[in-house]
Structures are given as structure tokens and as C-alpha cells.
Amino acid sequence: MGWLAVGDGYEVALVEGRVAARATSGRAAGRQLKSLPKVLKDHPEVERLRRFAEWLDRHAAACVAQVDTWMVSALPVPTELVVRVWPDEAWQSALRDLVVVGDDPDEVGFLRGVTDSGELRVVDLDGETVRLSPRTVTLPHPVLLTDLDDLREFAAELGIVQRVEQIHRATWRRPADLDGKATQVSEFAGGSFPTRSALVARATSLGYRVSGARATCRVRDGAHTVEAAVWIGEPWDYQASTGPLSWHGPDGRTLRLADVGPVAWSEGMRMAAALYAGREIEEETGA
Incomplete structure (x- = not known):
């Protein structure tokens, strides 16, 4: 978003999610001010930007929540949908670097982008960038990933940080020696x-x-x-x-x-x- 003229001698814009101002005249012309001048705090354009920033925050949170739901539920997501929402920064932030699986269970890798032709760009465990174009992809829950340790190690090498907690999500596997009739777990009772x-x-x-x-x-x-x-x-x-x-x-x-x-x-x-x-x-x- 560009800078918008407000009043005499100022422009405002959203910078890193906050309303910022800069002078358009005088010695400080063109430089971003450390704080919003009092004369602008109740300006309609500033208030509009504040409301827009709040909406962006809600939108970003909704994107993360939706992607988290897809991941926890291991629901198949249409590839076309991923490609369509990718240009939106909030969706892209939530989806980038998640592990995705295509039609073939061996088609596993970190989602890094999409192509103009509607394919997904994925970095696999061999460090190769491959293109996937299945009808749907899944964002697997980590307990379902057989290569979870390898993915964690590779993610550390790449410096990957996931917005939606996936590969570093705490996981528990059901013990093999359970009482066949038991219906409760008391491991975390008594807190x-x-x-x-x-x-x-x-x-x-x-x-x-x-x-x-x-x-x-x-x-x-x-x-x-x-x-x-x-x-x-x-x-x-x-x-x-x-x-x-x-x-x-x-x-x-x-x-x-x-x-x-x-x-x-x-x-x-x-x-x-x-x-x-x-x-x-x-x-x-x-x-």
C-alpha cells in the first residue's frame, strides 16, 4: 500500500501493520516519523487505516486457523484452491513451508510456492525442487509422517519456520500394550x-x-x-x-x-x- 496524503504536509500508510506518517515538506520531508503527529490521530483517513489493519490481523488469524484445521484433520485440499489463494500474503504466510503430500505417498516435501501454470513448487528430502500438480494435496498431521525426524532435520538445515505448527508439533503415539477394555488415560490427571x-x-x-x-x-x-x-x-x-x-x-x-x-x-x-x-x-x- 502506498502513502496517502492527509491534511497539509503529511502522508500516512500502513507499515508493518501500524499506521505511520511522514512529512512532505520541510527538513524532514520524505522521512518516516517516529510517532503519529497529534493533528493526525483523529483524521478520518488514519481511522480508516486503523480499521483496515485490524481487518488484516483478523484475516491473517483466520487463514492460520483454517490451515491448522486442514492439517490436524488431514483433509485433502484442492490444488487449485492453494494456487488461487497463494497471492494473498496472509494465506501464503500460513501455507508456506508446510509439508504437503501429493497423489503418491512418496511425493513429500515443503511447499515453497506455486507456478503460473498452476503447479506447486515443493522441496523434497533430497533437496530437489519438484513440481506437483495433483488434483488434491494433504497437509499431514505430523503423527502420520513416517519421515518426521528426517523432515525436522532438513527443516533445521533450511532454516524453515512454519507459521502453522506442523513438524514441530508435540505428538504422542498410542502404546501397543493398552488394556483392551480401558476407556481413560490418567497420565495428566491431578494437576x-x-x-x-x-x-x-x-x-x-x-x-x-x-x-x-x-x-x-x-x-x-x-x-x-x-x-x-x-x-x-x-x-x-x-x-x-x-x-x-x-x-x-x-x-x-x-x-x-x-x-x-x-x-x-x-x-x-x-x-x-x-x-x-x-x-x-x-x-x-x-x-
Whole structure:
């Protein structure tokens, strides 16, 4: 966005998400000012830019949230859609450097750009830039990536930083020696909080939904939507602590642990661990 003339002797523009001003006359002509002059703070053009900056922030957050949903759910995304939204800086920031998989499971690499002809430019694990043009691509959840360690190592070499947490997302794999009839995990139970409202605040700040006595997250795992739930106490409880973690199917039925898919398992454990990490820790007193 270019500079817009406002009043006598000033221009304004959005610079790094904030309204900035520069003088058009005098010794400071052409130089960006350190702060917005008082005479401009209530100017209609400045207010319009502020509202536009707020919209851009909301748009960027919405793009990240949508891409995160695609990734967590491992939903196929039309390649044409990726190509169409790529020119938008907010979409590009959310999508750039995510691991994508084409029609062939071996077509794995970091998304670096798109071509004018509608192909995706991807850097594979051999360091080669290849072009993919499948009908759809997936942005796999990291627990589904067999080459996750190699991808993390290669990303470090390239200096890749993902806007949407994917390859460095904390993951958990379901143990092979589970009790066939068990329906709960208590690994992160017992984390005490001074008040239930503090535990609720932590859950919501992490992006989780609180419904009744549980903090929940919904995950599309394969063909079904599964809800992971951590007990956090009844609404009328004052003090609270994290309880067991369980998973529920589309009909609300509690699932056996053996029936929970890899993505739902990992995301449920991630939620439980994140809530538990905010617990009160008693300091040990020395002898």
C-alpha cells in the first residue's frame, strides 16, 4: 500500500501493520516519523487505516486457523484452491513451508510456492525442487509422517519456520500394550489449579472449548469426528484439578482406547499435557 496524503504536509500508510506518517515538506520531508503527529490521530483517513489493519490481523488469524484445521484433520485440499489463494500474503504466510503430500505417498516435501501454470513448487528430502500438480494435496498431521525426524532435520538445515505448527508439533503415539477394555488415560490427571476459573482460562487461552465439566477438542480422525475430553470439574466447583482424558465418538459414546485413531490420540494427549503444564507446583523447602 502506498502513502496517502492527509491534511497539509503529511502522508500516512500502513507499515508493518501500524499506521505511520511522514512529512512532505520541510527538513524532514520524505522521512518516516517516529510517532503519529497529534493533528493526525483523529483524521478520518488514519481511522480508516486503523480499521483496515485490524481487518488484516483478523484475516491473517483466520487463514492460520483454517490451515491448522486442514492439517490436524488431514483433509485433502484442492490444488487449485492453494494456487488461487497463494497471492494473498496472509494465506501464503500460513501455507508456506508446510509439508504437503501429493497423489503418491512418496511425493513429500515443503511447499515453497506455486507456478503460473498452476503447479506447486515443493522441496523434497533430497533437496530437489519438484513440481506437483495433483488434483488434491494433504497437509499431514505430523503423527502420520513416517519421515518426521528426517523432515525436522532438513527443516533445521533450511532454516524453515512454519507459521502453522506442523513438524514441530508435540505428538504422542498410542502404546501397543493398552488394556483392551480401558476407556481413560490418567497420565495428566491431578494437576491442581487455585480455582476452576483459572483452569477454564488456561483451556480457552489454548484454543480449547469448555463444555460443562470438560475441556474438549474435536478432531477428524479418518472418516469420523472424534472428541477428546479432559475432566476439569463441575462449574460450581471452586478449586479444580485436571482429571482423566477420554475420547467420544459422533454419537457421544465413550471409545475404548484401542479404537482411538492416531491423530485423535495425539491431539487428545497434547491437550491434556498442555492443561497439566499450567498446574500449581509446590516449592520444596530445604532441610
